[in-house]
Amino acid sequence: MSRSYHIAIAGATGAVGQELLRVMERRRFPAGKLTALASERSVGRTVEFRGEKVPVGLLRDDAFAGVDFAFFSAGATRSRQYAPAAVRAGAVVIDNSSAFRMDTSVPLVVPEVNAGDLAEHKGLIANPNCSAAILCVGIWPIHRAAGIRRVVVSTYQSASGAGARAMAELESQSRDVLEGRQAKPEAFPHQIAFNLFSHNTRIAENGYNEEENKMVEETRKMFHAPEMVVVPTCIRVPVFRAHSESVLLELERPMRPEEAREILESAPGVRLVDDASANRFPMPVEASGELDVLVGRIRQEPGNPRGLAMFISGDQLLKGAAWNAVQIAECLIGTARA
Numbered sequence: 001m002s003r004s005y006h007i008a009i010a011g012a013t014g015a016v017g018q019e020l021l022r023v024m025e026r027r028r029f030p031a032g033k034l035t036a037l038a039s040e041r042s043v044g045r046t047v048e049f050r051g052e053k054v055p056v057g058l059l060r061d062d063a064f065a066g067v068d069f070a071f072f073s074a075g076a077t078r079s080r081q082y083a084p085a086a087v088r089a090g091a092v093v094i095d096n097s098s099a100f101r102m103d104t105s106v107p108l109v110v111p112e113v114n115a116g117d118l119a120e121h122k123g124l125i126a127n128p129n130c131s132a133a134i135l136c137v138g139i140w141p142i143h144r145a146a147g148i149r150r151v152v153v154s155t156y157q158s159a160s161g162a163g164a165r166a167m168a169e170l171e172s173q174s175r176d177v178l179e180g181r182q183a184k185p186e187a188f189p190h191q192i193a194f195n196l197f198s199h200n201t202r203i204a205e206n207g208y209n210e211e212e213n214k215m216v217e218e219t220r221k222m223f224h225a226p227e228m229v230v231v232p233t234c235i236r237v238p239v240f241r242a243h244s245e246s247v248l249l250e251l252e253r254p255m256r257p258e259e260a261r262e263i264l265e266s267a268p269g270v271r272l273v274d275d276a277s278a279n280r281f282p283m284p285v286e287a288s289g290e291l292d293v294l295v296g297r298i299r300q301e302p303g304n305p306r307g308l309a310m311f312i313s314g315d316q317l318l319k320g321a322a323w324n325a326v327q328i329a330e331c332l333i334g335t336a337r338a
C-alpha cells in the first residue's frame, strides 16, 4: 500500500495557504491528514480540503506532533518563530517566506533547476521568492546551454504577491475609481487600480528594493553562479495573480532565437508561447491557474549574437509559491511527475 502523509499548513487561511490546498487536491498529493493553522483571528473557522471542512487551529510550537510536511506561508516572522519547533517535532518544513532562503545550510530550490540540492536538507527547505522562481524556470534551460553572464529583468508583478488583502484592494479600488470615488490605498502604499508603482518593499542601501535584491541573491544561489550579474527593476501592476518579466540575457556564446525556442520547447516547467504571426505571447491572464511558466517573445539583441531578449509570465501563487512548494514535497516522496 502506498504511504500517506500528515500535512500541516501554517497560514492556511491566506492566499498562498488556500492555493496550497487547491494544488494538493489537483495533484492528488497523498495527504492522509491535514492540520490547518493560522492566527487567533481564524480559530473557529474552517478551510475546505477535498470536499471536507477542516477546523483551523492556532499556529504554535506544539501544533506539529506527527506532522510529516509543514508548509509555512504566514510570513517570515512566523516562520522564524515556529519553523524550528516543527523541525524538532520531526516534520520537513517547506518555507515560503524569506526567513531562511539565504541561510547557507538551507537548500533554496526550484525543482526544474536544482532538485539535487534537496539531498542536503536538514529538515528545512526554502521556497524562493515568486519573481525569482518564475525567472529561473524560464532562463535556466538557456543557462545550461550557453551560460548566462548577465540578466537585465523588469517585472510586472501582480497584487497576489502581497496577499489576499491586496487582491481584494485591487478589486474594490477598481470599482471605486470606475464609479468616480477616490481610491484609498490601505494594503498597498499607492493606488493600485489603473496605476503601477515601484515594488512596495524597502529600498536598501544599494538603491535596489528588497524584492530586487532577492531576485539577485536567490537566482545566484539556485544557479550556483555567485558571479552572475542580475539587474532587476521590480514594478507592481494592476493584475490579480500572475507576474510577468521582460528579460535581456547576455550569454557566453552566440545563440539564435530558433535555438532558444527549440531548447525551451522541451524544457520542464516551461510552455513556449511565441506566435509572432498572431502577435500572441505570454500574458498574465493565460498564465493564471497554470503550473507551467509561459515563455516567448524571443528576439536577438540587435547587433549582439550573444544577447537574447524574452518575455515570461508565471502564476505567482502557483509556480511562484504553492506549486513550487508542493513540487518540492513530491520530489522528496518520489512522486514528482509532469
Ligand code: A2P
Residues within 6 Å of the ligand: 010, 011, 012, 013, 014, 015, 016, 017, 037, 038, 039, 040, 041, 042, 043, 059, 073, 074, 075, 078, 162, 163, 164, 165
Ligand atoms: P489569519 O487569516 O488568521 O490572519 P496573506 O498572505 O494572504 O495575507 O495570508 C497570511 C496568512 O498568515 C494567513 O493565513 C494568516 O492567518 C496567517 N497569519 C498572519 N499572522 C499570523 C500570526 N501572528 N500567527 C499565525 N498566522 C498568522
